[in-house]
Amino acid sequence: MVEKYSDSHRSWIEIDLSALRYNVKQLCRFLDTQEQFMAVVKANAYGHGMIRICQELNAIGIKQFAVATLGEAIILRKHHIEGEILILGYTDPQNIEEIRHYHLTQTLIDDHYAYLLEQQHVHIQVHLAIDTGMHRLGVESLETLKRIFEYSYLHITGVFSHLCVCDEITPERQDYTYQQIESFLHNIQQLQKAGYDIGKAHLLSSYGLLHYPQYCFDNVRMGILMYGVDSSFPKQTICSLKPVLSLKSKIVLIREIKKNETVGYGRSFQAQHDMKIAVVPIGYGDGLPRLLSNQGHVIVNGQYAPIIGRICMDQMMIDVSDITDIQVEDIVTVIGEDKIRQDVETLAKQTQTISNEILCCLSPRLPRIYKY
Numbered sequence: 001m002v003e004k005y006s007d008s009h010r011s012w013i014e015i016d017l018s019a020l021r022y023n024v025k026q027l028c029r030f031l032d033t034q035e036q037f038m039a040v041v042k043a044n045a046y047g048h049g050m051i052r053i054c055q056e057l058n059a060i061g062i063k064q065f066a067v068a069t070l071g072e073a074i075i076l077r078k079h080h081i082e083g084e085i086l087i088l089g090y091t092d093p094q095n096i097e098e099i100r101h102y103h104l105t106q107t108l109i110d111d112h113y114a115y116l117l118e119q120q121h122v123h124i125q126v127h128l129a130i131d132t133g134m135h136r137l138g139v140e141s142l143e144t145l146k147r148i149f150e151y152s153y154l155h156i157t158g159v160f161s162h163l164c165v166c167d168e169i170t171p172e173r174q175d176y177t178y179q180q181i182e183s184f185l186h187n188i189q190q191l192q193k194a195g196y197d198i199g200k201a202h203l204l205s206s207y208g209l210l211h212y213p214q215y216c217f218d219n220v221r222m223g224i225l226m227y228g229v230d231s232s233f234p235k236q237t238i239c240s241l242k243p244v245l246s247l248k249s250k251i252v253l254i255r256e257i258k259k260n261e262t263v264g265y266g267r268s269f270q271a272q273h274d275m276k277i278a279v280v281p282i283g284y285g286d287g288l289p290r291l292l293s294n295q296g297h298v299i300v301n302g303q304y305a306p307i308i309g310r311i312c313m314d315q316m317m318i319d320v321s322d323i324t325d326i327q328v329e330d331i332v333t334v335i336g337e338d339k340i341r342q343d344v345e346t347l348a349k350q351t352q353t354i355s356n357e358i359l360c361c362l363s364p365r366l367p368r369i370y371k372y
């Protein structure tokens with residue numbers, strides 16, 4: 001897309017790889033061994049840049065990765081990422097030769113899908129998804145699971161399921177999660193009893209690990225917490241984690257406006273008094289949610305500055321009336337720290353979404369700058 005650093009003097013993402021290493025270490029304290037850690041790096045590693053993130057993870061000994069698509073998996077292999085790469089979602093059966101060629105592991109999303117793959121007569125490794133109550137992907141009945149184990153081209157090296165309310169810990173949510181856990185345990189026990197080698201079992205993602213750490217099995221699929229971020233408020237992380245990503249821009253223009261003048265498209269902001277405003281070259285085209293218009297803040301020189309007017313595709317305006325010593329070229333921190341902090345969780349709350357969405361919507365146009 002964009003040449004690596006050509007836009008880095010406009011707006012950019014900083015990735016703190018030492019924070020990533022730290023988070024992996026912290027999260028591994030919940031596990032028996034680091035081998036259980038499966039890094040979820042779909043959607044460009046939640047916007048962090050999946051190639052560099054996986055290279056770093058490989059360097060510290062992480063050898064298991066999960067992505068959402070075949071394309072993501074192939075990019076990793078083309079960049080020499082080692083270890084197992086599990087595709088968590090659907091891959092068109094006609095691409096099965098690529099699954100084999102790149103030594104990828106495909107999820108069997110249901111029995112019909114498994115049948116279609118088997119019909120291709122290509123030997124591949126698969127993990128079998130079991131639906132224990134989320135009703136997204138997975139096989140529901142034990143009989144069907146057993147039938148799939150009889151296939152000859154699909155080599156089942158793992159079985160897994162996914163919890164759908166493990167991030168909430170009200171009694172009702174816990175009941176449901178325990179039902180899912182029971183169902184998972186029941187299925188794998190019955191399969192083993194019937195003599196099938198299920199390979200590796202895995203159930204937990206980030207919040208599963210926080211709230212149900214006794215069910216780690218062979219792998220834990222670690223996404224959002226590895227990036228040092230909570231999905232939403234209230235922050236739940238019981239181990240201290242460090243945010244890996246910061247989002248920065250800079251002031252390119254400062255101007256004075258008079259009382260009653262308006263700012264931006266739709267004239268949605270009107271000055272209540274004479275004020276000083278600044279233009280910042282970042283907008284919704286960079287993935288900054290337009291819902292933050294007239295609502296969000298950024299940090300300039302260690303002080304909060306409100307976003308005023310509607311966020312444009314490539315730019316936005318901020319109120320810098322109260323900011324001391326402001327100059328063109330001053331750094332604007334949208335996510336991250338400059339004496340004070342602004343967390344992605346705050347932006348997520350203000351825009352009624354979760355951190356995950358904000359992060360993975362950060363546009364490829366923003367250069368990622370990696371700090372060791």
Ligand SMILES: *Cc1c(COP(=O)(O)O)cnc(C)c1O
Pocket residue numbers: 040042088162204205206207221222223224225
């Ligand atoms: C995305 C995903 C994960 C990672 O979830 P986090 O909450 O980010 O840790 C784990 N498992 C599956 C099946 C997923 O789709």
